[in-house]
Amino acid sequence: MRGFVKDNALSLFFLVLFLLSLAGQSVAGTADYNARLLAEGGSTVSWAEYVTSSDFAVDVAENWQSEYLQFLLFILATVWLVQRGSPESKEPGKEGRESDHDQQVGRYIEPDSPSWAKAGGWRLKLYGNSLGLLMGLIFVLSWLAQSVAGRAAYNAEQLSQLQDPVSWGEYVASADFWNRTLQNWQSEFLAVLSMVVLAIYLRQRGSPESKPIGAAHKATGVEG
């Protein structure tokens, strides 16, 4: 058990943080939602009602889609684009999908390589893109969930303000949908930009996200 926890400490740490944050969001969200309902002359809802409401769903989904988009773009962009000096980047000259030798496939397969990497054909192709595909799928589904839940929350707001509800098509073309979407995207892109650029010049001793303290600023693709 202790061995399992030690071997998976990083995943478990973020899993616990995720669950605590989601729980905290649900409690704070219930209080905020009830305050708004009372101000509008309505009645309050329970925690259980709030966490199954469109308001909670859209707030969760809009953050999820932007996080998965961020990692999807980071995974795909770093195949083709480099940043000299950044530990987040490959070395200049290695842009692209790389050789079979670099990717340990075909003639260069290892005995302990994943079975789909050894299989070749469509399974190799699918497995070779599986990280981006899954991230992309979760991004698309989260964004779709945001649009559906967002429409429901928006329509409740519209009715409370004595205005007509809108169709799904009207909602995905609305300012509310794009404001929610873009305010999340801009912060994710800024965070990636900061990580890529700051890690050229700054160091964090012991972190694999940083270059070793003594590594040159121009050293690229070196992890500490």
Next chain:
Amino acid sequence: MCAAAVALITGLTGCASAEEGAAGQAAQRFYSAISAGQGDRACALLTPRAAESVESGGEACARAVTTLVMPGGEVRGAEVWGDEAQVRLVRDTVFLHRFPQGWLVRAAGCRPHGELPYDCEVEG
């Protein structure tokens, strides 16, 4: 809550028709009470704020509400989103809010006003 759950599962629909029916019946009961001159009954179907707005001018809700001119008519359609509902009658529109005790009218005798909120005879 219902709207969210159903919308997430089925994609693009509003809330279940049972709630739309309940909201439509509440709107009809309100209009029936007014046309029957039953002010007390009509005011009991209003949200507290809407009842207060009818009272303005020093006149009691039960008395003032029966003097309102609201054409109403048969229910043509209803939509429920969260705890809010819109019921479209033949000649005007009603907005309701769901309370623990059921649907109450928050605005009635409403006419569209372009991109702006509806213009309503009763509004609270």
